[in-house]
Amino acid sequence: MTDTSRPLVAVTGLTKAFGDNHVLRGVDFAASSGTTTAVLGPSGSGKTTLLRALNVLETPDAGLVRIGDVEIDFATLPAGKKARAETSRLRAQSGMVFQSHNLFPHKTVLENVIEGPVQVQKRPVDEAVADARQLLEQVGLSEKADQHPFELSGGQQQRVGIARALALRPEVVLFDEPTSALDPELVGEVLAVIKDLASQGWTTVIVTHEIRFAEQVADQVLFIDGGVVVEHGTSAQVIGDPSEERTRQFLRRILDIG
Amino acid sequence: MRHALRVLALLMLVLVVTPSGAAVAAQDDRPVVRVGTEGTYPPFSFHESDTNKLTGYDVEVIKAVAKKAGWRLQFVETTFDAIFAALEAGRIDVIANQVTDNPERAARYGLSDTYTYSRGVIVVKKGEKGITKLSDLKGKTTAQSLTTNYAELARKAGAKVEGVEGFAQAAALVVQGRVDALINDNLAALDYLNTTGTDKIEIAGNAGDEVSEQKLAFRKDDTQLLQQADDALAALKADGTLAKISKKYFKIDVSVENSGEADLSGGRAVRSDAQIVKDSAWPMLQKLLIATIPITIVSFAVGLVLAVAAALANISGSRVLRGIARTYISVIRGTPLLVQLFIVFYGLPEIGIDLPSWPAAVLALSLNVGGYAAEIVRSAILSVPKGQFEAAATIGMGYWQTLRRIVFPQAARTAVPPLSNTLISLLKDTSLLSVVLVTELFRQAQIAASAAQVFFPLYLLAALYYWVVCAALAAGQGRIETRLNRFVAR
Ligand SMILES: Nc1ncnc2c1ncn2[C@@H]1O[C@H](COP(=O)(O)OP(=O)(O)OP(=O)(O)O)[C@@H](O)[C@H]1O
Ligand SMILES: [Mg+2]
Numbered sequence: 001m002t003d004t005s006r007p008l009v010a011v012t013g014l015t016k017a018f019g020d021n022h023v024l025r026g027v028d029f030a031a032s033s034g035t036t037t038a039v040l041g042p043s044g045s046g047k048t049t050l051l052r053a054l055n056v057l058e059t060p061d062a063g064l065v066r067i068g069d070v071e072i073d074f075a076t077l078p079a080g081k082k083a084r085a086e087t088s089r090l091r092a093q094s095g096m097v098f099q100s101h102n103l104f105p106h107k108t109v110l111e112n113v114i115e116g117p118v119q120v121q122k123r124p125v126d127e128a129v130a131d132a133r134q135l136l137e138q139v140g141l142s143e144k145a146d147q148h149p150f151e152l153s154g155g156q157q158q159r160v161g162i163a164r165a166l167a168l169r170p171e172v173v174l175f176d177e178p179t180s181a182l183d184p185e186l187v188g189e190v191l192a193v194i195k196d197l198a199s200q201g202w203t204t205v206i207v208t209h210e211i212r213f214a215e216q217v218a219d220q221v222l223f224i225d226g227g228v229v230v231e232h233g234t235s236a237q238v239i240g241d242p243s244e245e246r247t248r249q250f251l252r253r254i255l256d257i258g
Numbered sequence: 259m260r261h262a263l264r265v266l267a268l269l270m271l272v273l274v275v276t277p278s279g280a281a282v283a284a285q286d287d288r289p290v291v292r293v294g295t296e297g298t299y300p301p302f303s304f305h306e307s308d309t310n311k312l313t314g315y316d317v318e319v320i321k322a323v324a325k326k327a328g329w330r331l332q333f334v335e336t337t338f339d340a341i342f343a344a345l346e347a348g349r350i351d352v353i354a355n356q357v358t359d360n361p362e363r364a365a366r367y368g369l370s371d372t373y374t375y376s377r378g379v380i381v382v383k384k385g386e387k388g389i390t391k392l393s394d395l396k397g398k399t400t401a402q403s404l405t406t407n408y409a410e411l412a413r414k415a416g417a418k419v420e421g422v423e424g425f426a427q428a429a430a431l432v433v434q435g436r437v438d439a440l441i442n443d444n445l446a447a448l449d450y451l452n453t454t455g456t457d458k459i460e461i462a463g464n465a466g467d468e469v470s471e472q473k474l475a476f477r478k479d480d481t482q483l484l485q486q487a488d489d490a491l492a493a494l495k496a497d498g499t500l501a502k503i504s505k506k507y508f509k510i511d512v513s514v515e516n517s518g519e520a521d522l523s524g525g526r527a528v529r530s531d532a533q534i535v536k537d538s539a540w541p542m543l544q545k546l547l548i549a550t551i552p553i554t555i556v557s558f559a560v561g562l563v564l565a566v567a568a569a570l571a572n573i574s575g576s577r578v579l580r581g582i583a584r585t586y587i588s589v590i591r592g593t594p595l596l597v598q599l600f601i602v603f604y605g606l607p608e609i610g611i612d613l614p615s616w617p618a619a620v621l622a623l624s625l626n627v628g629g630y631a632a633e634i635v636r637s638a639i640l641s642v643p644k645g646q647f648e649a650a651a652t653i654g655m656g657y658w659q660t661l662r663r664i665v666f667p668q669a670a671r672t673a674v675p676p677l678s679n680t681l682i683s684l685l686k687d688t689s690l691l692s693v694v695l696v697t698e699l700f701r702q703a704q705i706a707a708s709a710a711q712v713f714f715p716l717y718l719l720a721a722l723y724y725w726v727v728c729a730a731l732a733a734g735q736g737r738i739e740t741r742l743n744r745f746v747a748r
Pocket of ligand 1 (some may be wrong): 018021041042043044045048050
């Protein structure tokens with residue numbers, strides 16, 4: 001994490017509007033390889049939109065996104081086939097873990113995990129299966145490989161979602177509030193898995209309302225409000241000693257409730 | 259289950275392939291002449307109850323003509339009301355079905371020399387005293403095939419005419435008292451009385467004094483075939499062949515005028531209902547297996563592809579594709595299937611698309627299924643949560659991959675119950691295919707019914723066959739649904 005190394009993720013001037021609703025108004029941030037970035041911010045501030053833009057599930061109106069050596073300038077992105085090839089290259093650089101896991105209900109846990117590697121990356125099945133079993137072990141679900149999602153608890157489902165994202169070996173793993181749809185007693189097991197990833201050197205960007213968790217694991221914290229990054233720095237800076245009034249208000253509110 | 263299906267498919271394939279395979283064997287360069295005939299008008303054109311072979315006076319006459327003229331015949335069976343349409347559309351080349359000469363027909367078609375002299379008779383319920391001659395029909399109701407000469411006769415006499423599909427149906431209406439009378443050929447009426455042994459109806463009198471003349475009908479411009487037919491008929495009259503065929507059926511020579519009273523006794527035996535059903539069970543089952551079921555399966559498969567295409571077009575971003583899909587769906591749902599069948603079979607040849615019966619049937623039914631199933635498929639696709647599309651996108655899947663591997667398997671859960679209904683309707687809709695000259699289960703029931711001159715038990719048998727297949731389909735639907743619901747928390 002030295003300043004001299006080029007960051008793995010670089011976002012510059014990202015904007016996105018839905019009609020008149022300007023959700024992202026010029027977001028800038030960078031994340032180095034192997035770091036955990038926590039994204040905090042009030043509801044509706046554009047956190048989900050930012051993550052979806054990184055995975056190109058939402059096409060930004062303008063701005064630069066670079067992950068690893070794939071870079072797109074959305075202001076000049078033409079329409080058509082070439083653009084689709086470009087965006088899918090960028091998309092492949094990141095893996096996405098959804099708030100509501102979005103597992104494929106008709107496939108077993110193992111099939112969910114190998115679907116991308118086998119069908120999209122065209123890796124040999126044996127190799128993909130061996131890999132997937134290792135990932136399932138890592139998230140503590142070796143025994144569940146042949147079950148279907150409906151047979152699992154919410155926390156287990158979310159952990160399969162994580163394994164599915166990791167199986168594609170992306171440069172960055174994106175999490176959108178991975179625990180907020182879970183019963184409180186299931187939150188811990190999912191956070192433990194994510195924490196584990198950080199220690200293994202995965203680069204992650206996590207949108208979360210779990211301030212204490214962010215404080216523990218995040219190398220960098222972004223506070224977003226009104227579609228811009230209001231404050232960023234280490235967790236000690238942003239959470240421990242915020243310099244912006246809006247950040248302080250947000251933290252006070254959320255910590256009072258939580 | 260799967261194994262049973264495979265065996266069934268193989269069986270059907272064998273049944274379909276065997277007869278056609280045998281037919282193409284010999285090299286033959288005689289011209290092919292397609293003969294339109296009802297196959298349901300005994301004693302002129304009907305199927306033998308034991309062998310199911312097409313026979314009758316008209317059938318034997320046209321065969322004798324063909325032999326003299328050097329034609330190779332191909333019989334096409336159709337209801338009388340579709341027979342002139344088939345001739346004009348070039349589906350057939352000649353009608354051998356007791357076509358009575360009248361000025362309109364003589365102007366429109368090429369009519370041969372006469373091969374039957376007969377007269378029309380009025381048939382009424384036994385004991386009905388009020389109707390003995392044509393003028394008594396004023397204000398009464400008669401049952402006729404609408405395009406026959408007799409229907410015209412009844413109309414001119416001031417009767418109301420109910421359309422029916424053949425003699426047996428008309429006779430049933432008379433017996434049931436739903437109509438007052440029917441007019442038909444003397445010989446056909448005698449055949450009915452003889453074959454059924456009925457005492458419920460009787461011949462009340464002649465329909466006018468005129469003797470009518472029945473002829474072969476060709477297209478007006480087909481003068482060469484007409485000339486060949488006339489030459490052949492003259493030769494057959496001269497060498498006694500025609501008289502011989504006639505005497506076999508009527509004991510007299512109806513190919514000349516005033517040869518006396520016909521006698522049809524000792525023709526086909528009177529059979530009990532049980533015997534009739536027994537005789538017809540296998541031919542009907544055959545048609546179920548080689549026509550009804552295969553046409554249903556192929557049409558459903560093709561229709562499903564059309565439905566998926568239309569559904570995808572309908573939810574696509576392209577305004578043009580959406581417009582095409584919506585127009586297609588709207589046209590199909592807004593028009594009767596019978597009309598669609600007529601357009602595909604009799605209409606398309608006008609613009610140069612001349613499809614044989616089976617492809618025309620499959621095309622019309624597929625288009626129909628596609629239009630109805632498109633909305634089912636569309637709402638099934640939309641029932642798959644958006645998150646599933648996004649999860650597929652995020653792991654890098656493309657459009658088709660997402661549909662095939664993620665969306666369709668889940669959409670199937672929603673789509674199977676309504677699609678099963680579509681399939682079951684389709685199976686039953688195949689009973690309309692006689693209008694495009696496909697002999698399927700129901701047409702075979704009509705054929706058997708007309709030969710036996712009773713139709714109720716045979717239609718009941720047809721209903722039973724349809725029901726058994728539909729029940730099997732419903733059972734299959736249950737199994738598929740259980741399979742698809744396996745992965746969903748209850
Ligand atoms: N597909 C969309 N179409 C229109 N508006 C959208 C769409 N997605 C998001 N928005 C709007 O964009 C704004 C930001 O939404 P976003 O989901 O990014 O917020 P968020 O910070 O993730 O909020 P939360 O903490 O509630 O998840 C909201 O006003 C939302 O209504
Ligand atoms: Mg959000």
